[in-house]
Amino acid sequence: MNIFVCVKQVPDTTGKVAVKDDGTLDxxxxxxxxxxxxxxxxEAALTLRDEIADAKVIIVVxxxxxxxxxxxxxxxMGADEAVLISGREFGGSDTFATSQIIAAGxxxxxxxxGDIVFCGRQAIDGDTAQVGPQIAxxxxxxxxxxxxxxxxxxxxxxxxxxxxxxxxxxETQTPCLITCIKELNKPRYMSVKGILEFDTxxxxxxxxxxxxxxPLIEADTIGLKGSPTNIFKSFTPPQKGVGQMLEGxxxxxxxxxxxxxxxxxxx
Amino acid sequence: MAYDxxxxxxxxxxxxxxxxxxxxxxxxxxxLISEGRKLADERSVELTGVLxxxxxxxxxxxxxxxxxxxxxxxxxPRLANYTTDAYADVIxxxxxxxxxxxxxxxxxxxxxxxxxxxxxxLHTGLTADCTHLDIDMNKYLDFLRTGSTxxxxxxxxxxxxxxxxxxxxxFGGHLLATIxxxxxxxxxxxxxxxxxxxxxxxxAKAAACKTTMFDVKLDDAKLKTKVLEVVKEARNxxxxxxxxxxVSVGQGIANDPQKGxxxxxxxxxxxxxVVGASRAVVxxxxxxxxxxxxxxxxxxxxxxxxxxxxxxxxxxxxxMQDSELxxxxxxxxxxxxxxxxxxxxxxxxWKVVPMMIEAAKAAKGV
Numbered sequence: 001m002n003i004f005v006c007v008k009q010v011p012d013t014t015g016k017v018a019v020k021d022d023g024t025l026d027x028x029x030x031x032x033x034x035x036x037x038x039x040x041x042x043e044a045a046l047t048l049r050d051e052i053a054d055a056k057v058i059i060v061v062x063x064x065x066x067x068x069x070x071x072x073x074x075x076x077m078g079a080d081e082a083v084l085i086s087g088r089e090f091g092g093s094d095t096f097a098t099s100q101i102i103a104a105g106x107x108x109x110x111x112x113x114g115d116i117v118f119c120g121r122q123a124i125d126g127d128t129a130q131v132g133p134q135i136a137x138x139x140x141x142x143x144x145x146x147x148x149x150x151x152x153x154x155x156x157x158x159x160x161x162x163x164x165x166x167x168x169x170x171e172t173q174t175p176c177l178i179t180c181i182k183e184l185n186k187p188r189y190m191s192v193k194g195i196l197e198f199d200t201x202x203x204x205x206x207x208x209x210x211x212x213x214x215p216l217i218e219a220d221t222i223g224l225k226g227s228p229t230n231i232f233k234s235f236t237p238p239q240k241g242v243g244q245m246l247e248g249x250x251x252x253x254x255x256x257x258x259x260x261x262x263x264x265x266x267x
Numbered sequence: 268m269a270y271d272x273x274x275x276x277x278x279x280x281x282x283x284x285x286x287x288x289x290x291x292x293x294x295x296x297x298x299l300i301s302e303g304r305k306l307a308d309e310r311s312v313e314l315t316g317v318l319x320x321x322x323x324x325x326x327x328x329x330x331x332x333x334x335x336x337x338x339x340x341x342x343x344p345r346l347a348n349y350t351t352d353a354y355a356d357v358i359x360x361x362x363x364x365x366x367x368x369x370x371x372x373x374x375x376x377x378x379x380x381x382x383x384x385x386x387x388x389l390h391t392g393l394t395a396d397c398t399h400l401d402i403d404m405n406k407y408l409d410f411l412r413t414g415s416t417x418x419x420x421x422x423x424x425x426x427x428x429x430x431x432x433x434x435x436x437x438f439g440g441h442l443l444a445t446i447x448x449x450x451x452x453x454x455x456x457x458x459x460x461x462x463x464x465x466x467x468x469x470x471a472k473a474a475a476c477k478t479t480m481f482d483v484k485l486d487d488a489k490l491k492t493k494v495l496e497v498v499k500e501a502r503n504x505x506x507x508x509x510x511x512x513x514v515s516v517g518q519g520i521a522n523d524p525q526k527g528x529x530x531x532x533x534x535x536x537x538x539x540x541v542v543g544a545s546r547a548v549v550x551x552x553x554x555x556x557x558x559x560x561x562x563x564x565x566x567x568x569x570x571x572x573x574x575x576x577x578x579x580x581x582x583x584x585x586x587m588q589d590s591e592l593x594x595x596x597x598x599x600x601x602x603x604x605x606x607x608x609x610x611x612x613x614x615x616x617w618k619v620v621p622m623m624i625e626a627a628k629a630a631k632g633v
Contacts, residue, residue, distance in 0.1 A: 128395035130383035137387035142491035166500040228392030234444040235415040249614025258626040
């Protein structure tokens with residue numbers, strides 16, 4: 001059984017963010033991290049692999065060659081193999097084009113009847129949550145998103161799927177794609193054994209040449225040219241009008257604040 | 268005529284996916300119908316809703332009252348609860364038949380599951396979590412004049428552009444981006460709950476709204492997912508969108524998260540509010556995700572928003588800066604949160620918040 005995990009390397013948007021003069025993100029100046037939700041997907045895959053005989057975990061990453069350092073960490077966590085999908089032709093892809101390429105990568109490796117694809121719910125740089133479902137559609141397999149609990153039993157997967165006001169229990173069959181949220185598990189750390197062994201594990205690079213015969217890969221379905229959406233304009237929002245900084249931080253200041261609130265009838 | 272997603276002129280009208288759970292409409296439906304009405308009027312076209320369920324035609328007037336001209340009702344026992352398979356199949360059939368120019372979906376956990384699946388199948392673009400929509404360039408430029416730092420009038424614009432201009436926070440909310448889908452139809456977007464304003468309910472429009480019963484064709488062999496049960500949340504889920512007062516905590520409570528949250532809760536209780544949190548607090552596992560305010564959490568606009576120990580990353584500000592009155596307490600006088608605060612106190616929250624609780628009690632007479 002192949003257990004695929006799609007992982008993205010992202011700029012760390014929780015820290016300081018640099019914006020260039022033209023309003024785009026200065027990615028070069030920012031630290032990169034493994035997308036947080038994707039670590040939960042990796043953990044889900046490793047947990048499942050550990051329960052099943054003859055299963056392996058394959059990390060699938062689309063990104064620049066520099067993503068190798070992140071992939072090494074995931075192999076050191078315990079993943080068995082990695083596929084890096086990388087090529088200039090793939091640059092500038094929106095979620096539609098990205099899912100075409102990643103789906104082609106998974107098909108090229110080989111997706112079998114009993115296999116499962118895990119993704120994180122969404123990536124912190126785009127926050128779209130679109131690529132997982134779009135890969136599932138391109139692979140023609142069922143999807144379950146927002147997984148907070150997963151039970152696997154011989155080709156049948158039962159998922160606790162979170163909603164805003166509760167949850168659903170959903171049953172589906174393999175092959176399928178599941179997107180994971182952070183409530184699902186606690187990602188493990190790299191092990192010493194893993195760190196010593198990561199460079200002995202199979203590591204494949206799929207470029208345009210390798211994928212180009214897949215029907216999903218066409219000049220008008222990948223890269224910037226194959227992306228249905230385009231950026232019309234990007235900009236920074238204005239600062240709100242200047243508020244009032246109250247002097248001091250003692251009881252007088254707090255009382256003054258609440259007197260203002262009372263006068264304004266907001267409380 | 269064959270369906271061709273690149274034949275732009277074949278597509279007309281604005282369509283909204285109307286989500287129901289357990290036979291009840293979601294408030295996002297009314298927000299999207301209200302917003303869809305404005306867009307349909309700009310293009311002088313029909314606004315339709317598509318409603319899936321089992322015996323849900325009784326909900327039509329409720330949607331009509333917010334401005335829908337017509338609701339396409341798809342009834343089938345297999346549509347009672349949402350599944351990606353069945354909903355995507357039926358809505359694909361509806362879109363193939365109706366060919367709407369614009370298709371809007373609420374960015375709920377269900378909408379964000381459905382919309383990408385549909386967009387991939389229909390070969391069209393999808394923009395996630397939009398917070399602003401425009402068609403008319405004059406209206407779009409008006410929006411940019413107040414909603415951006417661009418020098419709009421010094422720039423060149425293609426005034427005849429009639430693409431739907433979908434604006435959303437990008438890169439964790441540090442930037443806003445306007446996205447278009449110029450070559451394919453329908454143009455699809457998911458829209459953030461709580462952002463678009465609901466129109467006033469109009470009884471006459473409710474009565475005038477038409478119903479089209481759609482002939483649902485589902486193939487059991489193609490349905491690979493089954494809903495075994497639907498459980499309403501047993502844990503206490505916080506109603507950030509409905510709250511008039513929100514007291515939020517940030518990284519400033521790191522020294523003693525439990526105590527920090529308890530203090531915020533006490534202040535919220537006195538003021539009749541609820542507790543919110545920044546992403547850092549949720550990511551650290553100190554509080555559940557339903558409390559999260561910001562780009563990845565909820566967009567809120569309460570009467571009073573109190574930010575305690577929140578530095579104010581744009582990601583957080585994106586979710587709260589439209590609150591009517593913002594009070595910030597932070598020990599760092601240069602914290603960006605003060606840029607959006609109406610009243611700021613530079614101080615140690617462990618000392619200031621207990622005093623705020625006392626002052627609030629006195630003000631409320633409790």
